[in-house]
C-alpha cells in the first residue's frame with residue numbers, strides 16, 4: 393500500500409515538473425551543457441559544442457595564409473591547439489569572443505566564419521576559447 397502511494401506521489405511530481413515522459417525528459421536533461429560561470433555563457437539551452445558540426449576542420453588557404461586582425465601569423469598546422477584542448481565553446485564568455493581576440497583571422501571567403509592563429513579549424517567570431525587575448529585595439533582603450 394505504501395509503495396503504491398509512493399509511486400503515485402512520484403508520478404504526480406513528474407507530471408508537475410513536466411518531466412514525466414521520455415520525450416519531455418530529453419528536454420529536461422541537457423547532456424554535455426556547461427553551465428558553470430567560469431566557462432562563460434554558451435547558449436544556456438544548448439551544449440557548449442553545438443556549433444562544432446558547422447565548423448570545417450580545414451581552413452581555406454585564403455584564411456590559413458592570412459594574419460590575424462592584429463597581424464599575428466598563423467601557427468603551422470601541427471602546432472595548433474585543438475578546440476577541445478582550448479576549451480572552445482559556441483558562444484562568448486563574459487562578453488569576450490573571437491571577434492575581439494588578437495588571434496582572430498577575419499572571414500575572407502564570404503562564408504561568415506573565420507579562423508584562428510592558435511586553434512584548429514574554422515572559428516566563428518561569436519565564439520570563445522581559453523586562449524582568448526584582447527585585441528591590441530582593446531588593450532589600448
Ligand code: SF4
Pocket residue numbers: 478480489490491493494495496497507508509510511515519520521522523524525
Ligand atoms: S578566442 Fe580562441 S579560438 Fe577565438 S580567436 Fe581567440 S584564440 Fe582563437
